[in-house]
Amino acid sequence: MIIYGDYELTDALFDRPCIVQNAKIYPTKISDYKVFSKYSHYILLSKEHLKIPSNYKDSLLKTIIVYFISVLNVNKEENLVPYFEKVTSEMSILFSIVCRENISFDLDKDGKFVFVNDKKETIIDEKNFDVIRQIILKVNVLFEPRIYDNEIEAKWEQKAMKARELKNGKFDFADMVTIVSCSTGKSYEEIFNGNIIQLRSDFLRCVNNEMAHMTYVFKTVDGKFKGQNFSDSIVDNLFKNPYEGLWVNKNNLTSLM
Secondary structure, eight states, X not given: OEEXXXXXXXXXXXXXXXXXXXXXXXXXXXXXXXXXXXXXXXXXXXXXXTTOOTTOSSOHHHHHHHHHHHHHOOSTTSOSHHHHHHHHHHHHHHHHHHHTSOOEEEEOTTSOEEEEOTTOOEEEXXXXXXXXXXXXXXXXXXXXXXXXXXXXXXXXXXXXXXXXXXXXXXXXXXXXXXXXXXXXXXOHHHHHTSBHHHHHHHHHHHHHHHHHHHHHHXXXXXXXXXXXXXXXXXXXXXXXXXXXTSOSOXXXXXXXX
C-alpha cells in the first residue's frame, strides 16, 4: 500500500523513513509513543477543520500555531509570548520524535515559520507542513476528526462511538502489547524498541490468525462456513477510519437526542 510517493507500508514496517525534502518522517517508536500522543493534536487539524477559506493569506502551519495559542490564552489581555513558546516548543518535541533528530522552531530570512535541525537545515516550513502532517498521521495510523455539518450530527456520532465502545468492551493500549507479546513470543523490550505501525500490524495479524483457527474448527462442522484465512490481508483494517460504520441509520437523528 502506498503511503506517499513511492513510500509504502512495507517501508514503515521495516522502520524506514518517508523523505520529503530535508525531512525524514519515521513511524513513532513505542518508546516515544506516550509523549507523541500527548502532542499529536497539533497535526490532527486541516484547513477544513479550522474553516480556513482558500484565499486566506496565512499558511496552515501559522494558523495552527495561532489557533492553539488562542486555546491556551483564556485572558486575551495577557502576554502571548509564553503561550507562543509553549506551542512551538511542544510542536518541536513532536517533530523531533517523528524525525528522530533534534528539531526546534525558528524564523527564516523572510520571517516565515520554520522548524530546523541542529545543522540549521529547514525540515518543516509553511509550504510542506500539510503534506508532512498527513504523512505523520498515516505512518502512525491516526485519523483527522470528522467534520460535522451541524451540532446534531456531532452529538449523534458521539453517542454512536460510546455505544460501540460499550458493545466491544474496553480495550487498552496495554492489551494490544500483551496480545502481541503472548501470540508472537516477542519480549516487551522488543515491542518497546519497535514502532507503532509494526505493533498495530502485528496485533491485527494475531487477531486474524486466531479467527482463521476458529474458522478451521467451524468448517469441520459446516463446510460452507467462510470465516477468515491465515493469508487474509490486514491492511484495510489497519487503515480503517474509526468513524466508518457509525452512520448505518442516519435518519431521524433528532429522535436520538
